[in-house]
Amino acid sequence: MAQARRAARLLASMKPDAIIASDLRRASNTAAELAALTGLAVEHDEALRETYAGEWQGLTHEEILHKYGEQYAAWKRGEPVRRGGGELETEVADRAAPVVLRHADLLPEGGTLVVVSHGGTIRTTIGRLLGLEPSSWESLGGLTNCCWSVLGEGARGWRLMEHNAGTLPEPVLGDDD
Structure with a gap:
């Protein structure tokens, strides 16, 4: 605040x-x-x-890397990715x-x-x-x-x-x- x-x-x-x-x-x-x-x-x-980050919602950065490492890497490269099924x-x-x-x-x-x-x-x-x-x-x-x-x-x-x-x-x- x-x-x-x-x-x-x-x-x-x-x-x-x-x-x-x-x-x-x-x-x-x-x-x-x-x-x-x-x-x-x-x-x-x-x-x-x-x-809306789908299954990534509420996870820490480390948890996302552990569970969704390939998807995360593709997103960071600028590929269109539905992070965890999200938007x-x-x-x-x-x-x-x-x-x-x-x-x-x-x-x-x-x-x-x-x-x-x-x-x-x-x-x-x-x-x-x-x-x-x-x-x-x-x-x-x-x-x-x-x-x-x-x-x-x-x-x-x-x-x-x-x-x-x-x-x-x-x-x-x-x-x-």
């Missing part, structure tokens, strides 16, 4: 026009901190939930990116939308918005808790202006070496 409060103070200075968030508890609570400072309502959308990364982008685009279209000219979601969903959505090949989405790297990316619309589409902002470089929980 301290991380969320700190992020909210920094993000409030960007004078957001709207906040959307996953309906899952951690994202919802994080968004509520920003809403309290800005007076904006948070619109929750289940399409912004984290990637493909492209399916996550298929459900989340349209929500972001719909809300961005509602903003006033030059407006700011804050999207509060989860690492995998954020990475796949950014990859989709930037028009990157799905096999390269992993190259965006993870986000540290309560950090953010900044995207802007340019003459040729979306541009990544900042990534993992709000912290000094440090290992991201869940990323491997």
Whole structure:
């Protein structure tokens, strides 16, 4: 919660026009901190939930490697893998990116939308918005808790202006070496 409060103070200075968030508890609570400072309502959308990882759900990194080593290796190479029977990364982008685009279209000219979601969903959505090949989405790297990316619309589409902002470089929980 301290991380969320700190992020909210920094993000409030960007004078957001709207906040959307996953309906899952951690994202919802994080968004509520920003809403309290800005007076904006948070619109929750289940399409912004984290990637469903099937049988991998709830396992530690070590357990996944032990039980699903080959599948994990294929996923890390950028192959389309239903981790533990869960969602493909492209399916996550298929459900989340349209929500972001719909809300961005509602903003006033030059407006700011804050999207509060989860690492995998954020990475796949950014990859989709930037028009990157799905096999390269992993190259965006993870986000540290309560950090953010900044995207802007340019003459040729979306541009990544900042990534993992709000912290000094440090290992991201869940990323491997």
